Amino acid sequence: MTNKIIYAFFFLACLAIGKSPAQNTSVYDYTEAFHPIFYTQNGTPYRSASGKPGHAYWQNSADYAIKASLDDLSDRVTGQVSIHYTNNSPDQLNHIWLQLDQNLFHENSRGQAVLPLEDSRYGSSDSEFSGGFSLGNIRFEDGTEAKYEVIDTRMRLELPKPLQAGGNSITFKMDFSYTVPEYGADRTGILTTKNGKIYTIAQWYPRVCVYDDIIGWNTEPYTGPGEFYLEFGSYTVDITAPADHIVVAGGELLNPEEVWTSEQLSRYKQAFQSDRTVLIRSAEEVAKASSRPSKKTLTWKFKLDQAHDFAWASSKAFIVDGAKINRPGGRPALALSAYPVESNGNNAWERSTEYTKAAIEHYSKKWMEYPYPVAVNVASNVGGMEYPAISFCGHEAKAGNLWGVTDHEFGHNWFPMIVGSNERLHAWMDEGFNTFINEISTEEFNKGEYRRRFGNRNSMARAFAQPGLEPIMSTPQNMKERNIGILAYYKPAFGLRLLRDEIVGAERFDRAFRKYIEYWAYKHPTPDDFFRTMENETGENLAWFWRGWFKHNWLLDQAVREVTYDNMDPKNGALITIDNLQKLPMPVVIEATTESGAKIRKKLPVEIWQRNKSWRFKLKTTEKLTKVVIDPDNVYPDVNPENNVWPKN
Structure with missing residues (x-):
């Protein structure tokens, strides 16, 4: 999920923060920063201490x-859902x-x-809108009427008899x-x-909560900020819409011959073979009745496997185009875009399929192969929201924003x-990880067409150093809304x-990050599983980093205290003393x-700070030094760069 509001909150936060106050006295505690106990429990049969x-x-x-x-x-959306639930728990x-x-x-x-x-x-x-589900005819497979209770955004469904452990299952359905x-x-x-309304349909059917080995039933209410935590499974979905609509969904379309015109079907099949974007329904055709079958309604049939959700969109206003997605394993997938004429042209949504294809191909090659048969991008009044194999993005976005x-x-x-x-509890594990991989993909896309020119990355430290900023490891419901952009995405x-x-x-x-994805593909990792995987795969004890950056909101302030010469002779080398003034340790780069x-x-x-608040070291040189700088590339989040320089300004 992303949108303009999150970016605005982030940059307003940056502008609102002035210079960090100068500090000469260290508050650093190396016994706390490098405390040997970070994990609160040992590995279990369910979750290995190695992170797997x-x-x-x-x-x-x-x-x-x-x-x-x-x-x-x-x-209005009306439907019936049948859920086959399998209890693999003990x-x-x-x-x-x-x-x-x-x-x-x-x-x-x-x-x-x-x-x-x-x-x-x-x-x-x-808001005067009052929505919510109307539910009925809730029954089990044998026709038995179910007892249930609705509590806000949750439903408790009583089972007619206990569902036994070890792979036993039950099926129930409801309108x-x-x-x-x-x-x-x-x-x-x-x-x-x-040319008509665009419906972007998500969170639209009753979905089973996750039952896991961490807290049992995950029933955190949905209040808006926290996103989702869902079980994996398969989906077969039939959607009936007016025949003048085109329906797109995050799943394989099973009956294209029944829902496209003959010309559109030909173009649709061509898109599966083309590395260039193929128009399936053009802007000129949108207003023509002949561009849709002459029926009252049509039913679009979809299938999706290895997924934990399903979303779709429907409109008679859609321009539709597509292109082939090349995957490392050789199986092609289809990139599709659906957008209104208002979003077409001037370096806008006519490039959506190009962007979708490039993103999917990059991540498939860099991290893990994309598993789904399609990737559908829909222009809507949703600023940016993701579901398996389909995304809703702002209809006014263009160029670098799109x-x-x-x-x-x-x-x-x-x-x-x-x-x-x-996501309901640990937004940073999807938004933050995703923002991280986005930066790498943007550097590569089209030879850096939209590469972000950060300049001084250290300037972001101003936002991270806000007084009262919650730790990253807070739930989205437990953060000020203006801080979500910083804490879930950027930090x-x-x-x-x-x-x-x-x-x-x-x-x-x-290499370690790829292993984390491989180990936890289609599974449910916790923060500790990520931390342990990265440590075991890299061979590094990173508890000091997890503790300061993720668990706490500790700050970094490194400083050059003094520069002298060995035996007062520059030919013997320089003696440089540096201090760690705030609570966060980091490696030190000196120029x-x-x-x-x-x-x-x-x-x-970073080990120089394991038992020291200050550190004195020798730099090999035979000349006098005119300047010494900590972090010359401005890549560390130092809250007081002024004391990084000797001689002092």
Whole structure:
């Protein structure tokens, strides 16, 4: 998920922060920073101390069969869902919890109650829209009527008899319907265009909560900020919509011959073979009745496997184009884009398929092969939101903004669609990881067409040093909304780039990061699983880094205290004393300039701070030094760069 609000919060935060106050007295405590105990529990049969899933790792699964219809006169979705739930846990289950996310839009929901009076991306406290699910005919496979209780955005379903452990399963079904909100917390909604409404449909059916070995049933209410935590399974979805609509979804279209015109079907098949974007329905054709079959309704049939959610979009206003996605394993996939004529032209959505294809191909080659048959990008009034194999992005985005949001949302297919972390509790494990991989993909796209020119990366330290800023390892519900951009996206991404480029090294880091993805693909990792994997794969004890950067909001302030010469003679070398003034330790990079203009660099490992607040070392030189600088490349998040220079300004 991303949108303009998050970027605005981040940059406003940067502007609001002045210079950090100068400090000469150290508050650094090396016994705390390098305390030997970081993990609160040992490895278990379910989760190895090495960071891998344990030999007895388990997770439950949910397979969905859904038949739904869209009424574009009442803006209402109606359907029936059948859920086949498998209990692979070692526990007997007496009930099942489900998520009812549309209940967020009920006027009496907890999410509505906690909306601030000021602007929020999750809605308005004075909204007159009152939505939520209508549920009925809730029965088990044998026809037995189910007992259940709806509590805000959750449902507790009582089982007729205990569901036994070890792979036993149960099937239940229910009817559901709801009115689609025009602005659904920036995740789902309706965009009105001159050729018709665009419906972006998500969080639209009852979904099973995760039952895991960490906290059992994960029933954190949906209030807007926290995203999702869902079980993996398969989806078969039939969507009936007006025949003048085109439906796109995050799944393989099973009946293209029934829903495209003959000309569109030919172009659709051509797109599967083309590295260049192929128009399936052009802007000129959108307003022509002949560009859609002459029927009242059509049913679009989709299938998706190894996924934990399903989303779709429908409109009679869509321009549609597509191209082939090349995957390392040789199996092609299809990139599709659906957008209105208002979004077409001037370096805007006509490049969406190019961007989607490039992003998917990059991540497939760099980290892990993309698993889904399609990647669909939809222009909507959702600023940026991801679901398996489909993304909703702002219809007004163009050029670098459209690349950025497209790249980000499709990067989410790796975090959390493949690596299924708990977004409701640990937003940084998907948003931060994704922002990190986005930076690398942007550097490579089209020879750096939209490469971000950071200049002084150290300038970001101003935002990270805000007084009262919560730690990264806070839940999104537990952060000020204005801080979510910093804490879920930018600070964890900055930390991973720091770890990769300055602490571990790119080759070792990338190898370990790929292993983390491999180990936890289609599984549910926790923060400790990530930390342990990175340590075991790189061979580094990184507890000091996790503790200071993720668990706490510790600051970095390195300083040059003194420069002298051995036996007072420059020919014998320089003696440099540096201090660690704040609580966060980091490696130190020193650059010294001699009288002749020569530059000498020295990198000191973080271990110099394991038992010291200050460190004195010798720099080999035969000349006087005219300048000594800590962090000459401005890549470390030092909150007081002024004391990084000798002689002092």
